[in-house]
Amino acid sequence: MSSSSSAHPYGVTGNDIAREYQPYGGSAGFVASTSKTSARQQQQQQQQQQQQQQQQQEQEREDALEYFIKFPKPTADNDFVLVNGNEEHNNVPIVMLLGWAGCQDRYLMKYSKIYEERGLITVRYTAPVDTLFWKRSEMIPIGEKILKLIQDMNFDAHPLIFHIFSNGGAYLYQHINLAVRKHKSPLQVRGVIFDSAPGERRVLGLYRAITAIYGRQKRCNCITALAITLTLSIMWFLEESFVAFKSLFIKSTPVNASPFCELKNEVNKYPQLFLYSKADVVIPYRDVEKFIRLRRDQGIDVSSVCFEDAEHVKIYTKYPTQYVQSVCSFIRNCMTMPTYQLVGDVTHSDSIEQLQEKQQQQQQQQNSVGNLKYD
Secondary structure (H helix, E strand, O other): OOOOOOOOOOOOOOOOOOOOOOOOOOOOOOOOOOOHHHHHHHHHHHHHHHHHHHHHHHHHHHHOOOOEEEOOOOOHHHHHOOOOOOOHHHOOOEEEEEOOOOOOHHHHHHHHHHHHOOOOEEEEEOOOHHHHHOOHHHHHHHHHHHHHHHHHOOHHHOOEEEEEEHHHHHHHHHHHHHHHHHHOOOOEEEEEEEEOOOOOOOHHHHHHHHHHHHOOOOOOOHHHHHHHHHHHHHHHHHHHHHHHHHHOOOOOOOOOOOHHHHHOOOOOOOOEEEEEEOOOOOOOHHHHHHHHHHHHHOOOOEEEEEEOOOOOOOHHHHOHHHHHHHHHHHHHHHHOOOOEEEEOOEEEEOOHHHHHHHHHHHHHHHOOOOOEEEO
16 A cells, blocks of 8 residues: 555555455365366356456456545644634535656655645545546546545545646546536535646647656657657547437437636636746646636736646746745635536536625735746
């Protein structure tokens, strides 16, 4: 079982499940037969049992989510807390960290410690690379499983903050939203943090992402990365064309391919923080700034911090102090805002007039943090 703390194993993984009893595959209870036919039938039965067991184990692996939950230590040091003591039921806020494509949990853990040290509960999850590129239809059930996890842990009664990394995290967040709307399950979302996201879909951006993900492997060179990029581009084009053609005749589920296109018009109205860099070669900063303008035009409370020379999803590594200051200030502001509930296709808040008044006040306060540039 993986955990972000060796002192006390609070971390929980979806694969930490007790193994089911494996049925005995022998021939006990059967009368031994000397005929070759009976021996052959017995062997076939054993093979069928083994195949069924293997299929069952594979299905269990597919159904499992490799997520990690960390609860804060109840010490006086955490009383600095980002938690508002007047919060209803005094529920501790939960930060859902959705990793970038190919992200290893040891990297995502560094971000979760920002919140754990301040008394917040964290949940870490990164979608498998093959579901982000090759088997995109599997993202729909993954989004539903994440929603079910939130409900099973009673986290839907807590204030939620989503911390999203790159298009991989944004794509997963997009499918969690789809699951929420489909099942009409309200979540107490207070805000969303975008790190190096979202970006429009481009062949060059895809090539650079593939290189970043598979570049650690010696067998992956420029030619291999280019071949994967072209294969994915052609495959996605054919897939989306087929779905579009099919929808002309029968009602079918559309392919939600680009988080940029889908999220720019999402109905959610909670505040958003964008952390991005001009040196990002995977997702150009102009894409993020375009997305920011689109959301602001829709009346969303948006703040942003632009860095000059940080690489893709490496802003925290280069500017840890400014990064922590930005996310903590954002969450503090979010905790003073009214609670948003996404139910069906409508986002409700405690009070529209109260929201507009607080948005104006928060915007003035965030001017000291938002839209900063770090050299």
